[in-house]
Amino acid sequence: MAKKAFNPDVDAPVYKGKYAPYDIIKEGTIAVVVVALLTVVLAVLFSSPDEKAVTIKTWSNATPMDFVATAMTELDGTSGTATYGPPYNNAATGQQVGPLTLAKWMGINVNVNTANDFVVAPLSTLADQPALTTALTTFAGASSAQRASWEADYSKALGTGTFSGGTLQVSATNAGPVPVMMSALTAMARSGALDQALVTAKGFYTTDYTKPLLFMADGSFLANKAQAQHLSGDQWGMMNETGSYPGQAWLWLYTMWYQVPPFSTSWGANADALVWAFMMILTLLLALMPWIPGLRSIPRKVKIYRLIWREHYKNA
Amino acid sequence: MSTEIDRQWTTRLRKTVVEKLPPDKLLPDTQPAYVASWIYVFGVTTLAALAIVILTGCVLAMKGPLWWHLSGTGHFVNSLHLWSVEIFFFAMVIHLWGKYFMAAWRGGRQLTWVTGVVLFLTSVGAGFTGYVSQTNYDSQWISTQAKDGINATGGGAIFNVLNLGQMLMWHIVLLPLAAVALTAVHVIYVRIKGVVPPFEEVK
Numbered sequence: 001m002a003k004k005a006f007n008p009d010v011d012a013p014v015y016k017g018k019y020a021p022y023d024i025i026k027e028g029t030i031a032v033v034v035v036a037l038l039t040v041v042l043a044v045l046f047s048s049p050d051e052k053a054v055t056i057k058t059w060s061n062a063t064p065m066d067f068v069a070t071a072m073t074e075l076d077g078t079s080g081t082a083t084y085g086p087p088y089n090n091a092a093t094g095q096q097v098g099p100l101t102l103a104k105w106m107g108i109n110v111n112v113n114t115a116n117d118f119v120v121a122p123l124s125t126l127a128d129q130p131a132l133t134t135a136l137t138t139f140a141g142a143s144s145a146q147r148a149s150w151e152a153d154y155s156k157a158l159g160t161g162t163f164s165g166g167t168l169q170v171s172a173t174n175a176g177p178v179p180v181m182m183s184a185l186t187a188m189a190r191s192g193a194l195d196q197a198l199v200t201a202k203g204f205y206t207t208d209y210t211k212p213l214l215f216m217a218d219g220s221f222l223a224n225k226a227q228a229q230h231l232s233g234d235q236w237g238m239m240n241e242t243g244s245y246p247g248q249a250w251l252w253l254y255t256m257w258y259q260v261p262p263f264s265t266s267w268g269a270n271a272d273a274l275v276w277a278f279m280m281i282l283t284l285l286l287a288l289m290p291w292i293p294g295l296r297s298i299p300r301k302v303k304i305y306r307l308i309w310r311e312h313y314k315n316a
Numbered sequence: 317m318s319t320e321i322d323r324q325w326t327t328r329l330r331k332t333v334v335e336k337l338p339p340d341k342l343l344p345d346t347q348p349a350y351v352a353s354w355i356y357v358f359g360v361t362t363l364a365a366l367a368i369v370i371l372t373g374c375v376l377a378m379k380g381p382l383w384w385h386l387s388g389t390g391h392f393v394n395s396l397h398l399w400s401v402e403i404f405f406f407a408m409v410i411h412l413w414g415k416y417f418m419a420a421w422r423g424g425r426q427l428t429w430v431t432g433v434v435l436f437l438t439s440v441g442a443g444f445t446g447y448v449s450q451t452n453y454d455s456q457w458i459s460t461q462a463k464d465g466i467n468a469t470g471g472g473a474i475f476n477v478l479n480l481g482q483m484l485m486w487h488i489v490l491l492p493l494a495a496v497a498l499t500a501v502h503v504i505y506v507r508i509k510g511v512v513p514p515f516e517e518v519k
Contacts, residue, residue: 012423013516015348022347031357031364035403039368042402043395050385050394051453087473095468106470110479207481214478217460226457241447241454245398248443250405272468287433290421300515304417309514312350316517 009296017312049243056198056212059221060189064163068170070219071185072158074114075178076151079218081114088112088214095273102273110210118215122197123184132184135177142176150176254279341507351511355418358411365404366499370492372397377488381451401443408436420512428505435498442495445487448477459483
């Protein structure tokens with residue numbers, strides 16, 4: 001069999017030059033010591049950010065009307081989570097890459113029914129409130145058309161609603177049991193009991209905060225706080241953290257696509273799926289670089305290696 | 317004729333290992349003279365930073381996920397963890413670009429390159445799961461934002477970024493195991509094949 005021709009982008013020349021002493025253990029030890037010292041200096045100088053987590057309690061106390069408006073969208077099924085689609089529910093198809101409905105194919109594995117999980121079920125845990133118990137029974141026994149009518153009436157009245165002196169004032173006259181439910185849910189939220197009810201629905205021990213996080217993400221409080229700290233998606237938010245810290249700077253390329261057309265404009269509805277698809281392609285190109293003609297020749301052609309091995313070429 | 321001992325799996329593994337990676341390759345005392353540039357510092361810096369990341373992570377793990385919010389010492393250890401991660405990524409990215417411009421995959425070193433890229437991705441995952449496991453506002457915001465990206469790929473059905481328990485397990489068990497194993501493979505490849513020689517220039 002004929003010997004394959006030497007390809008400078010694939011094959012390496014056999015080195016016949018000099019060798020120099022090299023103490024790999026000493027080098028490793030010095031590196032660890034230097035990096036450890038540098039880490040200590042940076043930690044002492046700059047510390048690390050730790051902004052307290054937001055709770056539904058803090059949200060509903062700070063902006064009660066935003067909480068009520070959000071809770072209503074959870075009850076009537078118009079919130080971001082209620083209309084999300086997979087993996088939470090089947091209200092939508094989810095994002096697509098062309099004809100590929102990846103999210104739909106993977107199915108609904110994190111089941112969230114906002115009306116029940118965020119409103120009805122937590123309210124059902126409250127004991128000794130006869131008016132609320134009656135309201136929940138009425139709500140449960142009503143047809144979906146009846147519920148929709150009550151919810152529409154309440155949502156309409158919410159625009160002129162107020163919250164003062166610890167009481168929710170919404171002048172909805174044809175909203176059936178909804179006003180009682182919303183007042184009770186608001187009181188529950190402001191006391192901190194809703195935070196607990198949302199995480200302990202499946203038992204005492206919990207490590208899953210999906211439901212309260214989705215609920216809060218549907219409101220404006222979490223996002224307004226992020227906006228004020230320059231953390232929104234259109235502010236390169238996904239790679240940043242609170243304060244002036246570098247954050248996940250290594251996500252710059254991924255985050256960049258969200259800032260530029262067409263991802264930020266005409267492809268907006270499927271931007272997440274398309275950015276991910278695009279990043280997957282770029283990642284594959286990077287991983288398979290040694291086998292991609294053209295791309296693998298760039299280093300040889302741009303000659304930055306001459307700078308790296310300048311001593312070698314000087315002595316050659 | 318091979319004996320029964322020669323045919324044993326253990327014997328065959330030992331012979332292969334010794335043949336592919338003899339002690340003087342594993343722990344060399346000389347290097348080719350061309351290995352003389354600052355760019356070579358960033359590989360070992362990445363390794364050193366990984367060691368500090370793991371060490372500080374272990375201290376945080378010993379006291380549990382909420383400790384660092386409640387104790388000054390805990391917060392300092394968290395700061396060490398954060399800054400060692402920043403050094404780790406900084407060094408790794410420079411290492412990656414340096415290796416690209418040296419076309420370091422040449423001479424049968426393709427798998428060294430590929431394991432390096434996979435290591436970079438594993439580290440991005442480890443960093444991300446760390447950010448969403450901080451149990452503070454940053455983790456709330458980052459997880460509620462990132463869910464849309466992961467859900468859009470269908471990944472949300474098996475990888476729920478809003479589930480603290482799941483993210484923390486990935487952060488402190490699965491991804492570190494993968495990162496350490498891949499690092500070992502990557503470094504062993506480097507030791508087996510040696511540092512890529514310079515391009516031969518036609519005069």
